[in-house]
Amino acid sequence: MxxxxxxxxxxxxxxxxxxxxxxxxxxxxxxxxxxxxxxxxxxxxxxxxxxxxxxxxxxxxxxxxxxxxxxxxxxxxxxxxxxxxxxxxxxxxxxxxxxxxxxxxxxxxxxxxxxxxxxxxxxxxxxxxxxxxxxxxxxxxxxxxxxxxxLDKYSDEELDQLDEDIAEQRAKLKTAAADKKAKIDKKIADLKEKRKETLAEWKEKAKEAASDVKESVKDRKIARIRNKIEKHQKKISDLESKLQEAIGKQPEVQAAVH
Structure with a gap:
């Protein structure tokens, strides 16, 4: 988080x-x-x-x-x-x-x-x-x-992926041998820099968008809450899949009825 x-x-x-x-x-x-x-x-x-x-x-x-x-x-x-x-x-x-x-x-x-x-x-x-x-x-x-x-959908997904990549490298750092830590630290530093560049690009886009259109505070709050719900739902879904794998069961798949 x-x-x-x-x-x-x-x-x-x-x-x-x-x-x-x-x-x-x-x-x-x-x-x-x-x-x-x-x-x-x-x-x-x-x-x-x-x-x-x-x-x-x-x-x-x-x-x-x-x-x-x-x-x-x-x-x-x-x-x-x-x-x-x-x-x-x-x-x-x-x-x-x-x-x-x-x-x-x-x-x-x-x-x-x-x-x-x-x-x-x-x-x-x-x-x-x-x-x-x-x-x-x-x-x-x-x-x-x-x-x-x-962020817009593309940037938001890109940022999420960068955060996941950084978390993966951080997990490796905990168990890495001493001679491997420097390489992992370098990888994390590179990912953090790329993340910073992504946010800088968004900042510039936000400046441009602000001069053209201004969403109401209410609309922005609604969008933010919906976005948060979607992210938490995805995390819950991922955790449920991992739980099924851990207990040796295949996730149940229900065929959609049209």
Whole structure:
């Protein structure tokens, strides 16, 4: 499941350690990190983007660098970071395009209180327990929402296939011999880059479409819910097939009566 998470902390050291924990989880194949940024809310209420520095801990990015970085993020991490830092230009990608829970953005803003720092990340996780068990001991306040991309049919199917390919490689990483891990890591990195390019293309198409036609909020919500239902139905069907295989039975096939 692809989720957007925001994990906020009271101390920079906690956020740095948490970021390292996420790296460890990805290294052993428990999660996949698609995008990640760190955001700090200062005591005066202003918000800034920061990055990990091996010598100084965390380094604040300049305003120009922030805009460049956020512009390079094609997915929901860039959108949320842009909203929280006030650097999001235009409305090419709206919240509904990602299928967030309706209150997710407001919850994210509430958790980023003055004097706190947060990790915003888009991750693929089979179970919440891996991230929760790693970050909660560090004092994290965690909020997550499933991401359901509202792409056109072709792009949506392409993205799903890329996610499945990445998950397959991640599973191999867990049992691979030490001398095979580098090759698998390279494969995962290539697939993640292709996924990012797919989202960037969608972002450009969304900009063009926005100038021609604007769907109502209601219509978009209905489409998003239907899309989510279809995806869950497919997952259930796939799981039922695997269950039948596991217990040694052939799936029952009912002939359609016309």
């Amino acid at each position: 692809t989720n957007l998470i925001i994990a906020s902390f009271k101390e920079d050291t906690q956020a740095i350690e948490a970021s390292q924990k996420l790296n460890e989880l990805e290294t052993i194949g428990d999660i996949t990190i698609y995008e990640r940024v760190l955001v700090r809310k200062k005591a005066d209420g202003t918000t800034e983007l920061v990055q990990t520095d091996t010598t100084e801990g965390l380094t604040t990015l300049s305003g120009m660098t922030i805009g460049t970085l956020i512009g390079a993020l094609a997915g929901p991490v860039g959108m949320l970071a842009g909203m929280l830092t006030g650097t999001l230009a235009g409305a090419a990608m709206e919240v509904d395009d990602y299928g967030f829970a309706e209150d997710f953005v407001s919850k994210a803003a509430d958790h980023l209180q003055p004097g706190t720092i947060a990790i915003i990340a888009e991750v693929e996780e089979d179970n919440n327990i891996f991230i929760d068990d790693s970050l909660n001991p560090l004092g994290a306040t965690l909020t997550r929402s499933e991401v359901n991309y509202e």
